Structure formats: structure tokens, C-alpha cells
Amino acid sequence: MDTLLKPLxxxxxxxxxxxxxFFGGWVGYARWAKQRADRTPSILATTNQWRRRWMxxxxxxxxxxVDSAVAQSLSxxxxxxxxxxxxxxxxxxxxxxxxxxxxxxxxxxxxxxxTSALVFDLKLVLLTAIFVHAFFRFTWSLRQYSFGAIMVGAxxxxxxxxxxxxxxxxxxxxAGRVMGLAAETFNDGLRTYYMSFAAMAWFFSAWAFMAATAxxxxxxxxxxxxxxxxxxxxxxxxxxPPAQAPSPDSPGSPPLPPSTG
Numbered sequence: 552m553d554t555l556l557k558p559l560x561x562x563x564x565x566x567x568x569x570x571x572x573f574f575g576g577w578v579g580y581a582r583w584a585k586q587r588a589d590r591t592p593s594i595l596a597t598t599n600q601w602r603r604r605w606m607x608x609x610x611x612x613x614x615x616x617v618d619s620a621v622a623q624s625l626s627x628x629x630x631x632x633x634x635x636x637x638x639x640x641x642x643x644x645x646x647x648x649x650x651x652x653x654x655x656x657x658x659x660x661x662x663x664x665x666t667s668a669l670v671f672d673l674k675l676v677l678l679t680a681i682f683v684h685a686f687f688r689f690t691w692s693l694r695q696y697s698f699g700a701i702m703v704g705a706x707x708x709x710x711x712x713x714x715x716x717x718x719x720x721x722x723x724x725x726a727g728r729v730m731g732l733a734a735e736t737f738n739d740g741l742r743t744y745y746m747s748f749a750a751m752a753w754f755f756s757a758w759a760f761m762a763a764t765a766x767x768x769x770x771x772x773x774x775x776x777x778x779x780x781x782x783x784x785x786x787x788x789x790x791x792p793p794a795q796a797p798s799p800d801s802p803g804s805p806p807l808p809p810s811t812g
Contacts, residue, residue: 562670565757573764577746580768581739584775594775595731595738597784602734603727609703610712610719618703625730626696629737632744633689636682643679647672674753681747688740695733702726745771 562570588596609618703726712719745767752763775781 562673563757566670566753566760569753569757569760569764572761573746573749576764576768577742580771581742584772587776591776592781592785594778594781594784595735597781597788598734599727599731600788601784602730603723606703606723606726606730607719609706609726610723611709613709615703615706619700622696622700622703622730625733626693626700629689629692629696629733629740632737632740633686633693636686636689639682640679640686643675643682647675647679674750677753678747678750681743681750685740685743685747688736688743692733692736692740695729695736699726699730699733702729742771 584593587593605618605621609615612618706722706726707718712722746764749760749763749767753760
């Protein structure tokens with residue numbers, strides 16, 4: 552029984568409460584935001600509609616250099632964050648190898664909590680695990696964007712779509728879905744970076760950790776559901792079903808408005 556209690560006694564109860572709030576808030580918010588997006592417009596759900604329009608617009612273009620350039624541009628962001636995550640992980644592992652110096656440096660910060668070397672290592676391990684998770688999310692997002700670029704490159708010519716108008720939506724829907732999944736994975740990676748700032752507050756105290764977790768969740772909620780850019784994106788959307796797409800006998804009809812997602 553004492554053996555089982557030793558890990559629990561390693562940290563005081565405020566730290567365990569802060570960890571429970573951190574992981575519970577992170578996972579709970581991710582699931583709640585995904586369910587809420589089905590009822591209330593969110594940044595991700597709204598931009599997914601623009602991505603679908605982008606793929607539908609690509610079916611009207613004979614030369615898809617613009618679409619390829621946009622896909623390559625979108626993949627640059629997860630590539631940058633994946634590389635940054637590797638550098639951060641390397642720095643954290645180096646700090647683990649010099650715990651005494653790192654712990655002394657943190658303790659010199661005003662209001663920072665005085666903890667044992669083992670507890671300090673646990674905090675570093677938590678941060679390392681967070682950025683490892685971010686690395687996997689960003690690299691998976693990068694691969695998904697490459698899949699979307701392959702679909703853009705494999706799209707039939709616009710003449711073939713004009714001969715079979717019903718095929719436009721049949722191609723645009725899965726292509727837009729792939730791009731949307733890549734963006735969703737990238738959003739998960741960004742959310743991980745946000746939560747890492749909350750985890751860094753643990754070096755000050757458990758109460759600062761809890762306050763930072765709550766503050767980060769509020770920031771995420773406001774940006775995903777109540778930001779000005781969301782209102783602008785929603786304002787630009789207008790009902791435009793596939794039935795309104797130009798027909799073969801009216802090639803001069805204006806295409807759908809382009810979007811870079």
C-alpha cells in the first residue's frame with residue numbers, strides 16, 4: 552500500500568489538481584469544440600467551407616499552377632512548426648541533463664516555486680511530451696497537405712468536368728475534405744503550443760498553472776468562435792450549390808469566388 556501511495560505523495564494535492572485541470576480541460580475542450588462546431592460556426596468549420604469552394608473552383612481552371620502554389624504555401628506552416636518543435640525538444644532534453652543548473656535558474660525567478668530536482672524533472676518531462684505530441688501533429692498535417700496536393704495534380708482537365716457537371720462536386724468534396732483534415736490536424740498542433748504556455752506556468756506554482764490553463768482555454772474559445780476574422784469569413788460565404796455552376800453551353804459564366812483556405 553505504501554508503494555502505491557509514494558507516487559501520489561510525490562506531488563502535493565494542488566499540483567495533482569492542476570494536472571487534472573490541464574489534461575481534462577485540454578481533451579474536454581477539443582471534444583467540446585468539435586461538437587459545438589456542428590451547431591455553431593467555428594474558424595475551422597468555416598474555412599473548411601472555403602476549402603471546398605477552392606477545390607470546386609479548381610475544376611474550372613485549365614491551368615492549376617495557382618492551386619499547386621497555394622497547397623505548397625499551406626504546407627509551409629506545419630513544416631516550420633515541426634522543425635521548431637524538434638529544436639524545443641532538443642533544448643528540453645538538454646535541460647534534463649543539467650537539472651541542477653536549470654532548477655537554480657528557475658528558482659531565481661521571483662515567485663517561482665521551490666521544488667525538488669525530481670519534481671523539476673517531471674515538469675520538464677511534461678513539457679517535452681507536449682512538444683513531442685505537437686511534432687507528430689504537425690508532421691501528420693504536412694503529409695495530409697501533400698495528399699491534397701496530389702489530388703489537385705491528379706484532377707481531370709476542366710473540359711472533362713464540363714462534359715460531366717455532376718463530377719465537379721464528386722471530386723471537390725473529397726479533395727476539400729482532405730485539405731480540411733490537414734487543417735484540423737494543424738489546428739491541433741497549434742492548440743498544443745497554446746497549452747504548452749499554460750504548462751510553463753507550473754514552474755511558478757500549481758495555482759499559476761491552473762490560472763494559465765483557464766486563461767488559455769478562454770483565448771482558444773474566443774478565437775475559434777468569437778473572433779473578428781470568423782465574422783469576416785462568415786460574411787463572405789453565400790449559398791452557392793453545385794446546381795448554380797456554369798453549364799457546358801455557357802462557358803462565360805462567372806466561376807465561384809476563389810479562396811486560399
